[in-house]
Amino acid sequence: MTPHATSGTPSPVEHLADFLRSRRAALSPDQLGVVSNGPRRVPGLRREELAELAGVSLTYYTRLEQGLATNPSPQVLDSIARALRLGDVERAHLHRLAGAVTAPAQRGPGLRAGLVTLLERMPDVAALALSPVQDVIGWNRLGHAVIAGHLPPAQPYGDEPPNKVSMLFTDPAARSLHREWEHEATLAVASLRYVTGPLGTEHEIARLVGDLSVRSAEFARLWAEHPVDLCSNGTKKFHHPVVGALDLRYEMLHLPEEDGYRLMLMHAVPGSRDDDALRLLASTTLTT
Structure with a gap:
């Protein structure tokens, strides 16, 4: 079970996991020169292929996609962003989802x-x-x-x-x-x-x-x-x-x-x- 799964509201790590899965599924193995080993049951790259391209362990990347790993380093995030072919805005979003940006204090309702x-x-x-x-x-x-x-x-x-x-x-x-x-x-x-x-x-x-x-x-x-x-x-x-x-x-x-x-x-x-x-x-x- 992922953290906070029973709260009814996705946790930050779940948002990060969802984003990683969506971007991995959108990648074309042919465009990246990845050779398929057997038929693919789902579109996009397999986790092990993405982990290899990013230079991170399959176990750690799997934990990220499962919402079980927290506080990935900026270096790891940048490696994953390059492997996922993220643009500048998407890369910044990845860092934000991973907690690299501290949430500011919340203001009261309405406009001053x-x-x-x-x-x-x-x-x-x-x-x-x-x-x-x-x-x-x-x-x-x-x-x-x-x-x-x-x-x-x-x-x-x-x-x-x-x-x-x-x-x-x-x-x-x-x-x-x-x-x-x-x-x-x-x-x-x-x-x-x-x-x-x-x-x-x-x-x-x-x-x-x-x-x-x-x-x-x-x-x-x-x-x-x-x-x-x-x-x-x-x-x-x-x-x-x-x-x-x-x-x-x-x-x-x-x-x-x-x-x-x-x-x-x-x-x-x-x-x-x-x-x-x-x-x-x-x-x-x-x-x-």
Whole structure:
């Protein structure tokens, strides 16, 4: 039995074990030049093959995948990351899951008053404040108009703030807002895994994942694939009910406490058609 298996909430070592298994299963033996000895019952590399590529003992690697080994050294983690062909973000995620990053102290619920004021003082930028599990705990008028004009403006500041991931999978209005929904959904799940990894949010994430896995087969499939991405910047391609096609660039700003709370800022390229559309949408918020 793995540690904490009876608690109902996966422990950090279980998250690490799941991630290792998912990445090993995704590797192609042919691409790595691994010669098969007999038929394979499952896709990907065998444990002994991965252990050999990483230069670690099969016994120790097996214990990692079973959630029985703790505190692997950074050198061992880097060797495993190279063997698994992990990218920079995935390698950092591996270290975080293994406890190489200390979880910061948890803040109280809600958004502090100074940040609420800051959001409102950015009228030309669509701004959201997100918790580690992607609850929308604050937005300015334009942020509300861009992503959730069908919801009450005060909803982020109540007892049940909207959840950005949940909206993507279960809210038809939010789903239809994205011209590239599958891409957005994958990014949302990948960011959720990356940000929540070391932050001691096991109970919150377990509730969210459990709920969404029941309500959305698409979410359950994506979560099981273990995508991981920092999602720090990029372009959102909307089909907005008020202004039509709208492409906005976004930046994710992590707050200085490094506790997983972030500001998502969206803007249009100055002078573009999208800039005109965003200004038109902003004008509609002045009468609401």
